[in-house]
Amino acid sequence: MFDDIHAEADPTVWDAADPLAGFRARFSLDNAGVIYLDGNSLGRPPRSVQAAMRDIIDGQWPHSLIKGWDHWIDLPARAGDRLAGAALGARPGEVLVSDSTSVNLYKLAAAALAAAPPGRRVIVTDDDNFPTDRYVLQGVAEQYGGELRTVETDIDTGVDPQAVAEAVGGDTALVSLSHVAYRSGALADMTEITDVAHDAGALVLWDLCHSVGSVDVALRDCDVDLAVGCTYKHVNAGPGAPAFLYVREDLHDRLRQPIWGWFSQADQFDMDAGYRPQTGVGRFAVGTPGVVGVAGVLAATELIAEAGMPAIREKSMRLGEYAARLVAARLTPLGFTLASPADPLRRGGHLTVRHPQAWQISQAMREAGVIPDYRTPERIRLGFAPLYNGYTEVRDAIDRMAEIVSTEAHVAYPADPGRVT
Amino acid sequence: MFDDIHAEADPTVWDAADPLAGFRARFSLDNAGVIYLDGNSLGRPPRSVQAAMRDIIDGQWPHSLIKGWDHWIDLPARAGDRLAGAALGARPGEVLVSDSTSVNLYKLAAAALAAAPPGRRVIVTDDDNFPTDRYVLQGVAEQYGGELRTVETDIDTGVDPQAVAEAVGGDTALVSLSHVAYRSGALADMTEITDVAHDAGALVLWDLCHSVGSVDVALRDCDVDLAVGCTYKHVNAGPGAPAFLYVREDLHDRLRQPIWGWFSQADQFDMDAGYRPQTGVGRFAVGTPGVVGVAGVLAATELIAEAGMPAIREKSMRLGEYAARLVAARLTPLGFTLASPADPLRRGGHLTVRHPQAWQISQAMREAGVIPDYRTPERIRLGFAPLYNGYTEVRDAIDRMAEIVSTEAHVAYPADPGRVT
Numbered sequence: 001m002f003d004d005i006h007a008e009a010d011p012t013v014w015d016a017a018d019p020l021a022g023f024r025a026r027f028s029l030d031n032a033g034v035i036y037l038d039g040n041s042l043g044r045p046p047r048s049v050q051a052a053m054r055d056i057i058d059g060q061w062p063h064s065l066i067k068g069w070d071h072w073i074d075l076p077a078r079a080g081d082r083l084a085g086a087a088l089g090a091r092p093g094e095v096l097v098s099d100s101t102s103v104n105l106y107k108l109a110a111a112a113l114a115a116a117p118p119g120r121r122v123i124v125t126d127d128d129n130f131p132t133d134r135y136v137l138q139g140v141a142e143q144y145g146g147e148l149r150t151v152e153t154d155i156d157t158g159v160d161p162q163a164v165a166e167a168v169g170g171d172t173a174l175v176s177l178s179h180v181a182y183r184s185g186a187l188a189d190m191t192e193i194t195d196v197a198h199d200a201g202a203l204v205l206w207d208l209c210h211s212v213g214s215v216d217v218a219l220r221d222c223d224v225d226l227a228v229g230c231t232y233k234h235v236n237a238g239p240g241a242p243a244f245l246y247v248r249e250d251l252h253d254r255l256r257q258p259i260w261g262w263f264s265q266a267d268q269f270d271m272d273a274g275y276r277p278q279t280g281v282g283r284f285a286v287g288t289p290g291v292v293g294v295a296g297v298l299a300a301t302e303l304i305a306e307a308g309m310p311a312i313r314e315k316s317m318r319l320g321e322y323a324a325r326l327v328a329a330r331l332t333p334l335g336f337t338l339a340s341p342a343d344p345l346r347r348g349g350h351l352t353v354r355h356p357q358a359w360q361i362s363q364a365m366r367e368a369g370v371i372p373d374y375r376t377p378e379r380i381r382l383g384f385a386p387l388y389n390g391y392t393e394v395r396d397a398i399d400r401m402a403e404i405v406s407t408e409a410h411v412a413y414p415a416d417p418g419r420v421t
Numbered sequence: 422m423f424d425d426i427h428a429e430a431d432p433t434v435w436d437a438a439d440p441l442a443g444f445r446a447r448f449s450l451d452n453a454g455v456i457y458l459d460g461n462s463l464g465r466p467p468r469s470v471q472a473a474m475r476d477i478i479d480g481q482w483p484h485s486l487i488k489g490w491d492h493w494i495d496l497p498a499r500a501g502d503r504l505a506g507a508a509l510g511a512r513p514g515e516v517l518v519s520d521s522t523s524v525n526l527y528k529l530a531a532a533a534l535a536a537a538p539p540g541r542r543v544i545v546t547d548d549d550n551f552p553t554d555r556y557v558l559q560g561v562a563e564q565y566g567g568e569l570r571t572v573e574t575d576i577d578t579g580v581d582p583q584a585v586a587e588a589v590g591g592d593t594a595l596v597s598l599s600h601v602a603y604r605s606g607a608l609a610d611m612t613e614i615t616d617v618a619h620d621a622g623a624l625v626l627w628d629l630c631h632s633v634g635s636v637d638v639a640l641r642d643c644d645v646d647l648a649v650g651c652t653y654k655h656v657n658a659g660p661g662a663p664a665f666l667y668v669r670e671d672l673h674d675r676l677r678q679p680i681w682g683w684f685s686q687a688d689q690f691d692m693d694a695g696y697r698p699q700t701g702v703g704r705f706a707v708g709t710p711g712v713v714g715v716a717g718v719l720a721a722t723e724l725i726a727e728a729g730m731p732a733i734r735e736k737s738m739r740l741g742e743y744a745a746r747l748v749a750a751r752l753t754p755l756g757f758t759l760a761s762p763a764d765p766l767r768r769g770g771h772l773t774v775r776h777p778q779a780w781q782i783s784q785a786m787r788e789a790g791v792i793p794d795y796r797t798p799e800r801i802r803l804g805f806a807p808l809y810n811g812y813t814e815v816r817d818a819i820d821r822m823a824e825i826v827s828t829e830a831h832v833a834y835p836a837d838p839g840r841v842t
Contacts, residue, residue, distance in 0.1 A: 028479070028482075028483040029483070030483040030484045031483075031484065031486070034486075036486060038486065038487045041487050042482075042486060042487045042489070042490070044483070044486065045478070045482050045483045050478050050479055050482075050483075053474070053478050053713065054475065054478065054479075056659075056660070057466070057471050057474050057475065057478075057659065058449070058471055058475075061449075061463075061466050061471075061659055061660060062449040062450070062451040062452075062465070062466045062471075063451045063452065065452070065455075065457060065459065065463060065465065065792065066459045066462050066463045066792065066794065068463070068660060069463070069660070072660055072661070099520065099521070099524065099708075100520070100682070100707060100708025100709055100710075101708055101709070102680060102682030102683065102684070102707045102708030102709075103520065103524055103680060103682070103707055103708055106679070106680040106682075106707075130683075130692075131683045131686065131689075131692045132682050132683035132684075132708065134695075134696075135681040135682065135683060135685075135686060135695075135696040136680065136681050136682055138681060138695065138696050139679055139680065139681035139696065143564075143679055230709065232709070238477075238478065238482055238712070238713060239477070239482055239489060239490070239493060239709075239711075239712035239713070240493070240709045240710045240711040240712040240713070240714075240715075241711065242711065243708070258527070258560055258564055259523060259524060259527045259557065259560065260527075260556040260557050260559060260560035261521070261523030261524070261527075261553050261556065261557060262523065262551075262552045262553035262556060263523070263553075264556075265552065265556060268552075271551075271552045271796075271797065274555075274556075274559065275555075275556040275559050275560065286521060286523045286524055286527075287520075287521025287522055287523030287524055287553065287664070288521055288522070288523075288651070288653070288660075288661045289521075289661045290660075290661040290662065290663065290711050290714050291659070291660035291661040292474065292659060292660070292661070292713055292714065292717075293661075293711050293713065293714060294661075296713075371486065371487065373487065375692075376692065
């Protein structure tokens with residue numbers, strides 16, 4: 001696979017033939033000269049997303065005033081439906097854009113625990129799951145008289161389905177893991193782990209923050225029960241853009257989330273009745289949605305739909321594999337090691353390298369016009385955004401890393417202050 | 422009080438002398454000819470709020486990319502501090518802009534229940550509280566093995582402190598009410614009801630959605646424990662703008678909210694530790710804040726600070742009282758009745774009138790260029806925004822209502838379809 005990719009290839013040839021090359025011009029590139037490899041933290045702004053947000057702020061709000069709600073009220077469901085089809089492999093009516101990832105994780109994990117029989121109180125996760133996932137699940141476990149059971153995971157190669165299989169059992173209510181590991185970019189086996197959870201009689205809740213918009217997610221094909229994710233990374237919907245949640249349709253009636261806000265009410269404007277949740281995915285909504293943010297998510301999703309997830313995933317893997325081969329050829333002789341799975345099929349949208357002076361190197365990279373991000377311990381993440389990153393950028397970034405370390409340009413920077421940026 | 426205000430006065434004189442008159446030009450007035458009396462649902466856009474949001478979308482996001490988080494990370498606390506001082510009578514470090522009102526209400530109500538001794542499981546609210554409050558509190562009560570006790574409230578005059586006093590007792594963990602009633606605009610006695618709750622050994626949680634930015638709220642002076650509110654009504658921060666929460670400083674250590682997201686963690690970027698909440702109000706945060714929305718709230722708050730809440734409240738009461746006297750003189754002969762408290766000191770920022778054909782009349786009003794909103798049963802709310810509404814607008818609105826009903830222009834509209842808009 002990817003036999004044509006090697007360290008000595010000419011990346012300009014690939015860029016010239018890239019079917020997604022035209023998408024770069026769809027982004028706002030105030031600093032086009034910068035090689036931005038941190039789209040896995042915050043994507044660059046698509047012009048259409050900026051325009052959609054401006055249309056709410058400068059058009060719909062002042063013009064329509066309160067009547068704007070006639071078309072805003074179902075925006076979270078419309079954006080969810082679009083995301084379901086374009087990026088999640090889910091059906092209309094199964095996805096809702098709402099709240100933050102952490103709030104959505106809480107809602108769905110709590111719903112799963114509340115619906116589980118009394119003998120099932122265990123939530124299984126892994127010790128390398130993203131902090132907010134571990135904290136939220138710990139809180140849900142405590143609140144529902146349960147226990148958070150943590151599988152040990154190799155931080156470079158990701159969660160092992162066999163270890164999950166050994167952790168689940170008749171006491172397990174929920175298995176909750178990240179689809180792509182935030183540190184290593186390791187892609188979990190969604191099919192196998194979902195089956196493991198189901199075989200044990202548990203539900204599964206996937207965090208798609210680092211996979212949505214980068215990996216071709218197939219929630220329905222994998223028979224996933226529940227999922228959440230953010231939209232400010234590979235979906236490019238802007239800083240703190242609203243998150244989404246997915247609940248497989250046949251579970252809607254069985255699950256009830258704990259935050260009984262009026263947007264989850266069967267007839268929201270029949271204001272006199274007691275609480276009676278909607279029958280659809282809307283029962284997992286809570287309060288008034290942030291209209292500007294949701295409009296941004298919808299526009300960002302349209303861009304992904306236009307490019308198509310198969311093409312995005314294909315280029316993402318090629319960019320990552322090119323980077324991996326350049327790392328092997330040029331950076332490992334300089335003291336770097338790969339801190340991601342070696343198999344491109346087992347990686348998401350970023351590649352991670354390790355070096356004892358990773359913090360200082362990441363600072364020197366910024367100075368040299370390459371923006372990665374740093375993660376403890378001693379790791380640099382290189383995120384690839386197929387809609388705006390090219391192959392030549394990958395080569396140039398690795399070249400500059402090699403230059404920095406071989407000339408010791410990074411030693412001028414102070415040591416890791418412990419702060420991840 | 423307000424002896425100069427009567428139905429036959431010339432409102433243009435007041436508009437000419439209005440110290441806040443200049444603020445109208447600070448708003449985006451695409452439809453300046455429309456008399457917009459629904460700022461209590463969705464405020465008109467201040468130009469500075471639109472500009473602040475555009476600055477994130479078109480400036481900071483594309484320009485700073487991931488480094489934007491260096492100044493975005495504390496935006497919820499900065500906006501909270503500003504709101505605390507300008508509109509809430511609270512201290513820095515007690516208010517946070519985050520999530521939706523419903524999510525914040527859930528967090529604080531659940532925190533109160535979790536911290537209460539086992540013998541205190543009752544939440545007291547009133548039967549006319551806003552639906553999301555009743556639903557959320559019902560859910561919290563159920564989740565914490567408690568009970569929601571509901572005080573009967575007259576829907577036109579608001580919650581009676583004596584009725585609250587009779588409902589609370591040694592079994593009560595929390596009293597949660599709305600400061601201004603969404604239907605009638607009745608202003609609850611925050612001082613007296615807070616004392617009633619405290620005398621019973623309970624905490625109090627005020628919903629400020631319909632008062633913040635309109636009524637001069639004094640959380641500290643009233644010794645309020647907890648509060649939440651939205652920012653899209655009288656704060657004018659835009660459709661679905663993020664909400665806020667307040668927790669009195671001495672309670673921070675005693676309370677822990679149930680959604681243990683990473684933004685509430687003591688050292689958010691020390692990603693290896695177990696959950697350990699911050700010591701300050703940040704422990705009530707959850708996930709990644711919506712940067713565009715929070716920036717809008719900060720700008721909207723600056724405008725309120727510039728005008729000053731005492732001046733806003735003074736004009737709000739004068740506008741409302743002028744409307745009340747016009748209603749008495751011109752609308753009661755046509756079958757309207759006042760559905761708000763008669764005393765201007767006991768009203769918030771809107772006035773409500775009742776008429777058997779209220780739905781049809783509200784439709785005819787829109788056609789006549791006056792935007793009110795309708796609430797069941799048979800009520801029209803008239804909201805006054807001191808920063809952009811003038812006295813002449815009030816007179817013209819009431820005149821058009823009188824014209825509509827006296828000419829029976831409203832009977833052409835179909836009867837109430839049961840949908841509140």
